[in-house]
Amino acid sequence: MDEIKIRPYRSEDRPSVREICYLTGYMGDPPDFYWQHRDSFMEVWTAYYTDQEPESTFVAEYRGRIVGYLLGCVDTARAPSPSEMVQKQLWRHALLFRPGTAGFFWRSIADLIRQHRLPEGELRDARYPAHLHINLMPEVRGRGAGAALIRAWLNKLRSLGSPGCHLSTLLENPNGVPFFERMGFRKFRDPVLIPGMRTPSGERIHEITLIQEIESL
Numbered sequence: 001m002d003e004i005k006i007r008p009y010r011s012e013d014r015p016s017v018r019e020i021c022y023l024t025g026y027m028g029d030p031p032d033f034y035w036q037h038r039d040s041f042m043e044v045w046t047a048y049y050t051d052q053e054p055e056s057t058f059v060a061e062y063r064g065r066i067v068g069y070l071l072g073c074v075d076t077a078r079a080p081s082p083s084e085m086v087q088k089q090l091w092r093h094a095l096l097f098r099p100g101t102a103g104f105f106w107r108s109i110a111d112l113i114r115q116h117r118l119p120e121g122e123l124r125d126a127r128y129p130a131h132l133h134i135n136l137m138p139e140v141r142g143r144g145a146g147a148a149l150i151r152a153w154l155n156k157l158r159s160l161g162s163p164g165c166h167l168s169t170l171l172e173n174p175n176g177v178p179f180f181e182r183m184g185f186r187k188f189r190d191p192v193l194i195p196g197m198r199t200p201s202g203e204r205i206h207e208i209t210l211i212q213e214i215e216s217l
């Protein structure tokens with residue numbers, strides 16, 4: 001009864017997955033201090049996975065409720081990049097002009113102008129073609145569900161013969177890098193500053209890419 005169950009995603013899980021994405025979207029907390037528009041945020045970070053590649057998503061179920069997910073992509077080259085997804089939402093919802101999102105987007109533009117170059121973006125490397133996003137609700141963290149979701153995903157990649165997987169996380173997230181390193185990932189390239197992003201107290205935030213080879217069966 002009190003066990004956290006890991007299972008493949010079903011289409012009826014979609015609203016829960018989107019909700020969890022918003023409730024945990026900034027290092028495990030809601031991103032509302034910089035992105036106060038739920039639909040566009042959920043669309044950017046979940047729509048491709050639930051709608052185009054649902055067979056690569058796993059969910060954690062606890063007491064009959066979805067409490068977490070792993071969104072996977074087997075071949076990153078086939079998926080839209082986060083910046084493509086953001087741009088689509090930017091125009092669709094006029095995010096540059098909404099009070100709850102304008103600050104973030106204008107600050108992103110200012111950061112990009114100041115740094116004189118575009119960020120590297122999503123890793124496109126044939127050795128690590130797959131990627132993932134993982135988020136759990138606070139009440140089930142630290143109980144092995146994250147590890148079980150990662151194991152389910154790596155097993156699937158192994159069965160498909162994938163050579164490797166990467167992921168991006170925030171360097172400043174105290175639960176990000178240590179958890180992924182425990183799960184066999186390692187740092188791949190230098191952390192980069194994320195345009196527009198700040199902590200609630202105003203410090204800049206870095207993105208870091210981690211990788212893991214998939215051992216064949």
Ligand SMILES: CC(C)(COP(=O)(O)OP(=O)(O)OC[C@H]1O[C@@H](n2cnc3c(N)ncnc32)[C@H](O)[C@@H]1OP(=O)(O)O)[C@@H](O)C(=O)NCCC(=O)NCCS
Binds near residue numbers: 027183
């Ligand atoms: C990060 C997250 C997915 C981890 O899942 P979890 O269920 O809490 O982690 P688990 O209980 O499965 O831990 C697996 C292993 O990682 C270790 N670990 C987890 N968090 C850790 C941390 N902050 N520091 C060091 N080790 C950590 C655990 O000790 C455990 O190791 P063990 O096997 O030796 O006991 C989850 O806490 C979460 O969703 N957090 C909020 C959102 C987030 O930060 N997402 C990830 C970044 S994109």
